Amino acid sequence: MTDKFISIEGIARRYPGAGGGTTTVFEDFWLSMTRGEFGCVIGHSGCGKTTVLNILAGLDEPSEGTVIVDGQGIEGTSLDRAVIFQSHALLPWRTVLGNVGYAVSSKWRKWDRARVRAHAQKFIDLVGLTGSEHKHPSELSGGMKQRVGIARALSITPKIMLMDEPFSALDALTRGTLQDEVRRICLETGQTTFMITHDVDEAIFLADKIFLMTNGPGAVLAEIVENPLPKERGRIDLHRHPYYYALRNHIVDFLVSRSKSFAAEVTEHDPRHVPTVRPGVGEPVIVSPPRVVEPNPAQSVAR
Numbered sequence: 001m002t003d004k005f006i007s008i009e010g011i012a013r014r015y016p017g018a019g020g021g022t023t024t025v026f027e028d029f030w031l032s033m034t035r036g037e038f039g040c041v042i043g044h045s046g047c048g049k050t051t052v053l054n055i056l057a058g059l060d061e062p063s064e065g066t067v068i069v070d071g072q073g074i075e076g077t078s079l080d081r082a083v084i085f086q087s088h089a090l091l092p093w094r095t096v097l098g099n100v101g102y103a104v105s106s107k108w109r110k111w112d113r114a115r116v117r118a119h120a121q122k123f124i125d126l127v128g129l130t131g132s133e134h135k136h137p138s139e140l141s142g143g144m145k146q147r148v149g150i151a152r153a154l155s156i157t158p159k160i161m162l163m164d165e166p167f168s169a170l171d172a173l174t175r176g177t178l179q180d181e182v183r184r185i186c187l188e189t190g191q192t193t194f195m196i197t198h199d200v201d202e203a204i205f206l207a208d209k210i211f212l213m214t215n216g217p218g219a220v221l222a223e224i225v226e227n228p229l230p231k232e233r234g235r236i237d238l239h240r241h242p243y244y245y246a247l248r249n250h251i252v253d254f255l256v257s258r259s260k261s262f263a264a265e266v267t268e269h270d271p272r273h274v275p276t277v278r279p280g281v282g283e284p285v286i287v288s289p290p291r292v293v294e295p296n297p298a299q300s301v302a303r
């Protein structure tokens, strides 16, 4: 499990600042993911999450450092990397089948119409939109539009799927259903996925690794938390798992306090927390192993 399918190596993003200086959004940012892993980034607004995702997508470039995907440096956008944004970004004049088919024919330009349609249909079925192939985006609910976005992304069998807060505009029920779908599909297809979210429970449910970013400017990736929950976990009974509260508290504590004070912090081992290892400056992040955490009986009973 040490092979790096995605490797972000010491990247920084700087902009010209007011008065001739520079503003550093983030710097010395390292992370790696193995093939098939699901990674979620959490951090406060403005810390640079979307910028990191755009760099992975090839829509933006780092001011320093490199990003390697499957052994190759990123140069511009590619059909190897599919992006799903918060808003669905579908072509309004095309049907569901037309939107997914368009992506398929962009990737496999020599395929005939029948082959493109059959391939697109497979992914429309996978996201549960069978029967809605001929609808236009204006006839679809928000959740259905995001499903088309997911089908379109998966249909080009990308090396990575990049998702920028894909469910944040949806109501809670739809969001939950889509989280279930995405988890099922990613496990079934072994899809490597990098996702940004504001929702701690979404990250705990979906992610193998949770990346915690400090506040900007000058943000860094403070911790990589390895999810200690078993692969076979349900969204509804997530909170019943004995490691759940320790993990959730650790992330919430980070967001509430340590994301601001991180630079000055001396990391001490606290057995109540899921331990993580802080990256040394300029070195790749070390991922901590999951540890057994004592369940909190009061919380278990309360639920």
Ligand SMILES: Nc1ncnc2c1ncn2[C@@H]1O[C@H](COP(=O)(O)OP(=O)(O)O)[C@@H](O)[C@H]1O
Binding pocket: 015, 023, 025, 043, 044, 045, 046, 047, 048, 049, 050, 051, 052, 216
């Ligand atoms: N063209 C730009 N010039 C200067 N600063 C920028 C520019 N584009 C983005 N930024 C800054 O980069 C920071 C990170 O933005 P973003 O990646 O969108 O954050 P997040 O997704 O975490 O909310 C923001 O503080 C934003 O002001």
Ligand SMILES: [Mg+2]
Binding pocket: 049, 050, 051
């Ligand atoms: Mg953003």
